[in-house]
Amino acid sequence: MRLARSVARRTGEHAFPWRPGVAWCTLVPMVTLAEIESAAADLSPAEKQELMLFLATRLRAEGATLPEPRTFTRNEMAGWIEEDEADMRRLRERP
Numbered sequence: 629m630r631l632a633r634s635v636a637r638r639t640g641e642h643a644f645p646w647r648p649g650v651a652w653c654t655l656v657p658m659v660t661l662a663e664i665e666s667a668a669a670d671l672s673p674a675e676k677q678e679l680m681l682f683l684a685t686r687l688r689a690e691g692a693t694l695p696e697p698r699t700f701t702r703n704e705m706a707g708w709i710e711e712d713e714a715d716m717r718r719l720r721e722r723p
Contacts, residue, residue, distance in 0.1 A: 668679060 668676065671679065
């Protein structure tokens, strides 16, 4: 995974092939969230999706709960729809 190589480059560690099914692994004793976010920004869209699916699977396995559903009033939704329609009208009126 390019994330491991990218983190390794940033931390001076060595990334290496590890086992079948895992593209790259690295031995980095501690990586900050900022370093992970920076490395993740370098990933391709497909790799970002793979990372998201991996994280979602791990969270589910660890028993993480989903946030409560958000509720919106009819007035809030109507306001957003009106704003969207007004934006569309302005877009269509452009030369």
